[in-house]
Amino acid sequence: DSGVTQTPKHLITATGQRVTLRCSPRSGDLSVYWYQQSLDQGLQFLIQYYNGEERAKGNILERFSAQQFPDLHSELNLSSLELGDSALYFCASSVGVGQGAGNTIYFGEGSWLTVV
Amino acid sequence: DAKTTQPTSMDCAEGRAANLPCNHSTISGNEYVYWYRQIHSQGPQYIIHGLKNNETNEMASLIITEDRKSSTLILPHATLRDTAVYYCIVRVGGTYKYIFGTGTRLKVLA
Numbered sequence: 001d002s003g004v005t006q007t008p009k010h011l012i013t014a015t016g017q018r019v020t021l022r023c024s025p026r027s028g029d030l031s032v033y034w035y036q037q038s039l040d041q042g043l044q045f046l047i048q049y050y051n052g053e054e055r056a057k058g059n060i061l062e063r064f065s066a067q068q069f070p071d072l073h074s075e076l077n078l079s080s081l082e083l084g085d086s087a088l089y090f091c092a093s094s095v096g097v098g099q100g101a102g103n104t105i106y107f108g109e110g111s112w113l114t115v116v
Numbered sequence: 117d118a119k120t121t122q123p124t125s126m127d128c129a130e131g132r133a134a135n136l137p138c139n140h141s142t143i144s145g146n147e148y149v150y151w152y153r154q155i156h157s158q159g160p161q162y163i164i165h166g167l168k169n170n171e172t173n174e175m176a177s178l179i180i181t182e183d184r185k186s187s188t189l190i191l192p193h194a195t196l197r198d199t200a201v202y203y204c205i206v207r208v209g210g211t212y213k214y215i216f217g218t219g220t221r222l223k224v225l226a
Contacts (some may be wrong), residue, residue, distance in 0.1 A: 107159035
């Protein structure tokens with residue numbers, strides 16, 4: 001158990017709908033990262049927040065948005081869903097924002113999203 | 117954006133050492149190399165990281181070349197449970213992006 005909690009674990013929704021994925025980082029971690037993993041695809045970096053502020057952006061679609069709240073939990077909002085958005089969405093957290101000896105990133109178990 | 121290159125797949129006999137290479141020729145001087153593995157569709161699991169010196173923990177050893185352009189993850193006595201996709205990652209220079217490459221699919225054979 002990494003200490004990163006993601007909900008829901010599984011979600012099935014229809015095209016055109018909107019969903020919200022939630023992440024609680026490990027206690028004490030200020031950074032939250034979101035990754036997308038489609039079937040047989042690698043882990044695609046979407047976005048990173050540190051203490052409520054966006055710090056890095058990857059290949060995140062305009063239909064997707066994220067935020068980190070004052071209590072440090074984060075939400076990833078996916079709207080106007082398409083079949084191709086079906087994927088495993090991972091949240092990860094770390095203490096700091098940069099890379100360093102103590103800034104290991106720990107991953108949650110993911111949220112499976114199926115768009116039908 | 118991918119800054120690491122790894123073999124697509126490798127096989128290893130159970131009980132033998134598994135040596136997984138990674139090329140990160142564009143790594144900056146103060147950037148660490150991190151290794152993770154993903155078993156089936158579980159969340160990636162942290163294995164080890166290093167900067168310049170070789171590192172060892174209870175899971176694996178990490179050998180980093182002197183020029184830091186490549187590294188090797190060593191699983192000293194591979195077991196069937198080590199079958200997974202192994203990723204080495206570095207930070208994209210000047211950003212906070214941690215980009216995963218395609219990884220190496222390690223299959224440990226009985």
